[in-house]
Amino acid sequence: LACNAGIIPLLLGSQGQPMDIGRKTRTFPAGIRRTLVARDRGCAFPGCGRPPRHCDAHHIKHWANGGDTSVDNAVLLCRHHHTLIHQSRWEVKLVNGIPTFYAPDWLDPLRKPRRNPINTA
Numbered sequence: 001l002a003c004n005a006g007i008i009p010l011l012l013g014s015q016g017q018p019m020d021i022g023r024k025t026r027t028f029p030a031g032i033r034r035t036l037v038a039r040d041r042g043c044a045f046p047g048c049g050r051p052p053r054h055c056d057a058h059h060i061k062h063w064a065n066g067g068d069t070s071v072d073n074a075v076l077l078c079r080h081h082h083t084l085i086h087q088s089r090w091e092v093k094l095v096n097g098i099p100t101f102y103a104p105d106w107l108d109p110l111r112k113p114r115r116n117p118i119n120t121a
Contacts, residue, residue, distance in 0.1 A: 028057040028069060036076050043078040044092075044099035046114040050078035058082050060092055075099045 028036075036057055043050040055076040061067030075092055077085060084090055089104035101114045 028074060032069070032071055032074065033057055035071050036074055039071070039097070040076040040099060041118045042076065042116075043081055044075045044101075044116050044118075045077060045081035045084075046101055046116050048078055048081055048116060049118070052076060054078050056082050058085060058092075060094065 037052040040052070040055075042048070042052050043055050055078050057074050058077045059067045059069070060073050060075060063069065067073050072094065075094075085092060089106075091102040093100050093102070095113065098115060102108075102111045103114065105111060
């Protein structure tokens with residue numbers, strides 16, 4: 001019975017806001033988005049200054065590839081950088097909880113980690 005029940009693992013934050021809703025839904029609920037806004041402060045792509053209201057929540061490990069809808073698998077990106085991540089070889093990872101970007105090897109053969117200073121202020 002539980003195999004087909006559609007059970008949703010739900011991790012709540014200290015104030016009852018959802019922080020991880022597993023794979024049941026692709027969209028980010030308001031609680032996760034608020035946490036991303038507090039952490040990323042806008043588009044997390046290096047050098048971008050777009051404010052949170054102009055950003056999408058992006059699954060770092062794509063939802064279609066098994067990624068969870070959670071704070072630990074998300075980053076705020078403006079539409080331009082969201083499209084760039086999906087259509088190029090740029091990569092994003094959370095390193096010590098901070099979004100860190102890696103350029104494609106044709107652009108940076110050393111693939112030096114890059115961060116937006118707004119995330120470390």
